[in-house]
Amino acid sequence: MTRRLTREGLLNLAVLAGLVILPLWALWADEPFTITLATRAVVLALAAVGLNIALGIGGLVSLGHAVFFGIGGYAMGILAHHAQTYTSVMEWPFVIEGTKNMPIIWLVATVVSAFAAFLIGLLSLRTSGVYFIMITLAFGQMFFYFAISWSEYGGEDGLSIYVRNSFPGLNTLVPIQFYGLCLAILLAALALYSALMRSPFGLALNAARQVPERVRAVGLDPFRLRLVAFVISGAITGLAGALFADLNRFVSPTMFSWQLSGELIVFIIIGGVARLFGPVVGAALFVALEHWLGGLSDYWHIYLGALLLLIVLFGRGGLIGMFAGRGKIHD
Amino acid sequence: MTDLVLETCSLNKSFGALKATDAVSITLKPGEIHAIIGPNGAGKSTLIGQISGALPPDSGSVLLNGQDVTTLPPPARARLGLARTFQISQLAMEDTVLQNACLGALGASGKPWRFFRPALSNTALRDAAERALERVGLLEHAATRTAELSHGQRRQLEVAIALSLSPRAFVMDEPMAGLGTEGSATMTRFLDELRREAPILLVEHDMDAVFALADRISVLVYGRIIASGTVDEIRKDQAVREAYLGDAE
Ligand SMILES: Nc1ncnc2c1ncn2[C@@H]1O[C@H](COP(=O)(O)OP(=O)(O)OP(=O)(O)O)[C@@H](O)[C@H]1O
Numbered sequence: 156m157t158r159r160l161t162r163e164g165l166l167n168l169a170v171l172a173g174l175v176i177l178p179l180w181a182l183w184a185d186e187p188f189t190i191t192l193a194t195r196a197v198v199l200a201l202a203a204v205g206l207n208i209a210l211g212i213g214g215l216v217s218l219g220h221a222v223f224f225g226i227g228g229y230a231m232g233i234l235a236h237h238a239q240t241y242t243s244v245m246e247w248p249f250v251i252e253g254t255k256n257m258p259i260i261w262l263v264a265t266v267v268s269a270f271a272a273f274l275i276g277l278l279s280l281r282t283s284g285v286y287f288i289m290i291t292l293a294f295g296q297m298f299f300y301f302a303i304s305w306s307e308y309g310g311e312d313g314l315s316i317y318v319r320n321s322f323p324g325l326n327t328l329v330p331i332q333f334y335g336l337c338l339a340i341l342l343a344a345l346a347l348y349s350a351l352m353r354s355p356f357g358l359a360l361n362a363a364r365q366v367p368e369r370v371r372a373v374g375l376d377p378f379r380l381r382l383v384a385f386v387i388s389g390a391i392t393g394l395a396g397a398l399f400a401d402l403n404r405f406v407s408p409t410m411f412s413w414q415l416s417g418e419l420i421v422f423i424i425i426g427g428v429a430r431l432f433g434p435v436v437g438a439a440l441f442v443a444l445e446h447w448l449g450g451l452s453d454y455w456h457i458y459l460g461a462l463l464l465l466i467v468l469f470g471r472g473g474l475i476g477m478f479a480g481r482g483k484i485h486d
Numbered sequence: 487m488t489d490l491v492l493e494t495c496s497l498n499k500s501f502g503a504l505k506a507t508d509a510v511s512i513t514l515k516p517g518e519i520h521a522i523i524g525p526n527g528a529g530k531s532t533l534i535g536q537i538s539g540a541l542p543p544d545s546g547s548v549l550l551n552g553q554d555v556t557t558l559p560p561p562a563r564a565r566l567g568l569a570r571t572f573q574i575s576q577l578a579m580e581d582t583v584l585q586n587a588c589l590g591a592l593g594a595s596g597k598p599w600r601f602f603r604p605a606l607s608n609t610a611l612r613d614a615a616e617r618a619l620e621r622v623g624l625l626e627h628a629a630t631r632t633a634e635l636s637h638g639q640r641r642q643l644e645v646a647i648a649l650s651l652s653p654r655a656f657v658m659d660e661p662m663a664g665l666g667t668e669g670s671a672t673m674t675r676f677l678d679e680l681r682r683e684a685p686i687l688l689v690e691h692d693m694d695a696v697f698a699l700a701d702r703i704s705v706l707v708y709g710r711i712i713a714s715g716t717v718d719e720i721r722k723d724q725a726v727r728e729a730y731l732g733d734a735e
C-alpha cells in the first residue's frame with residue numbers, strides 16, 4: 156500500500172522538526188531555560204496524548220485525568236524520597252525499597268496509573284455525558300484532597316527531590332539529555348496512538364463513540380472497549396506525571412488538581428481532537444503562551460480563553476484542522 | 487421444536503400505561519421470511535428491540551436456536567448468530583463504508599483486542615467486509631466517507647453490516663424505508679436470495695415487498711398479533727383489512 160503524505164502528515168513532520176531543532180538551537184545558543192520549557196511542553200503533550208486516546212478516539216471526556224498524572228508524580232516522589240532518605244517504602248508484608256532509577260519509576264507509575272484507571276473506569280464508564288464528566292471530576296478531587304492530607308509525603312507542601320533520577324547510560328542532569336529521553340517517550344506514545352487508531356481495537360472504539368448501538372449489534376461490548384481505552388490512556392498520562400515530577404524535581408497535590416485535568420482537555424481542543432499531533436501542538440502553544448504572555452500579564456489565561464473560544468467557534472478540528480483540513484480517514 | 491431459529495414466547499412490554507407488546511408469540515423457521523406488518527406505533531420496533539436484547543421485556547422469553555437468550559445483552563445475542571438492522575441507520579458516519587463493513591466482520595471474528603496491526607490490512611476482516619459490500623452493490627464506494635452516502639446507500643450498508651456477521655438469523659426493521667420504487671425492488675430481489683443463507687424476520691411497511699417476499703405474515707396492531715398466516719390468508723382476512731390494510735385493494 157503506497158501512502159501519500161497528506162497536509163496533516165506534512166504539518167506533523169514540521170512540528171516534529173521543531174521539537175528536534177528548537178532545543179538543539181537552544182543548546183547551541185546556550186539557553187538552557189528554553190530546553191526546560193521544551194521539556195515541559197513535551198511532557199505535557201505526552202499526558203495529553205494519553206488523554207486523547209480516551210477523549211479523541213473513545214469520546215470519553217474525562218475531567219479527572221490529573222488523577223493519573225498525579226499518581227505518576229507521586230510514584231516518582233515517593234520512590235525517590237525513600238531512596239534519598241535511605242528508608243524503605245514499606246516493610247511488611249515484604250520490603251519495598253525506594254529507587255532513583257527512572258525505568259523502574261516509570262514502570263511503577265504506569266502500572267499503578269493503569270490500575271487506578273481500571274477501577275475508576277469500572278465505576279464511571281457505566282455513565283455517559285455530563286455524569287461521566289462529573290464522576291471523573293469527583294475522583295480527581297478525591298485524590299487531590301487525599302494528597303493534601305497525606306502528611307507522610309509532605310501534605311500540601313509536596314515532596315522535593317534533591318537530584319534528578321537516573322537513567323542507565325545518560326546524564327539526566329544535562330537538560331538536553333533529559334529532553335531527548337522525554338521526546339523519545341513522546342514519540343513512542345505517538346506511534347502507539349497511531350497504531351491504536353488504525354487497529355481493529357481502534358476501529359471498534361471509534362465506532363463505539365459514534366454509534367454504540369451498532370457496536371453492540373455486531374457482538375462487541377462498548378463498555379469493555381472503553382474500559383481498555385481508559386486504562387491505556389491513564390497509563391500514558393501516569394507516565395507523563397512521573398516525567399513531569401522529575402523535570403521539576405518536585406511533586407505536590409496540584410498535580411491532582413482539576414485545573415490540570417482541564418488544561419489537558421484544552422491542549423487537545425486547541426490542537427485538534429483525535430488528531431495524532433493535536434495534543435502536541437496544543438501543549439506546545441500553551442507552554443509558549445504561558446511563558447511569554449505570563450511574563451507580560453498575570454491575566455494571560457484570558458488570551459488563552461479567547462483563543463480557545465475562537466477555535467471552538469470557528470475551527471472544529473483545532474489548529475491542525477484549520478491548517479490541514481478535515482481529518483483524513485485512515486486508509 | 488428445536489428446528490425453530492427464533493421464537494418469542496408471550497412477550498409483554500409496557501411503557502407506562504401503553505402496552506407496546508401484548509403477549510406476542512412468533513416463530514422463525516429455517517429458510518423463510520416472516521414478515522411483521524402493522525400501522526405506525528403498533529410496536530414493531532419495540533418487538534425487535536426485545537428480540538435483539540436492546541429492550542428488556544416485562545415478561546415472556548426469547549429463544550434463539552432453542553436456547554433461552556431472554557437475559558442476554560445484545561452483543562451476546564449477536565455472537566450467537568442474530569443480526570439486526572435498524573429502522574434508523576446506525577452507521578459510523580465519520581468512517582468509510584469499508585470500515586463500517588469491517589466492524590461487522592470484526593464482531594463476527596470476536597477478536598477486537600488487537601492493538602497494533604491495522605484493521606484494514608487484516609485480510610480476513612477485509613475480505614469478509616468487501617464480500618458483503620459487493621453483494622449489496624457498495625464495493626465501488628468502499629473508500630467513501632459514510633456521511634457522503636445517499637439515504638438508499640446507507641440502507642444498503644446497514645444490510646451489508648448484518649451480512650458481514652454471517653448470522654444464523656436476520657431481524658430487519660424496515661430495510662426499504664425511504665428507498666423509492668426502484669431501490670425497494672432491488673432490495674426485494676436481494677432479500678429473496680438472502681433467505682437461503684439465513685431466515686429473515688422482516689418488519690416492513692412496503693406492502694408490495696411484503697407480499698412478494700413473505701412466506702408468512704403476522705399483523706401487529708396495538709402491540710397484539712391480530713392475525714398470522716400466508717400471504718393469501720392475510721389478504722383475505724377481514725379483521726386485517728379493517729384494522730390495517732383498509733381499502734388497499
Ligand atoms: N422508550 C419508549 N418510551 C415510551 N414509549 C415508547 C418508547 N418506545 C416506543 N414507545 C411507544 O411504543 C409504541 C410502539 O412504538 P414502536 O416504535 O415499537 O412502533 P413501530 O411499530 O415500530 O412504529 P413505526 O412504524 O412508526 O416504526 C409507540 O406508541 C411509541 O410511542
Ligand SMILES: [Mg+2]
Pocket residue numbers: 530531532573659
Ligand atoms: Mg418502528
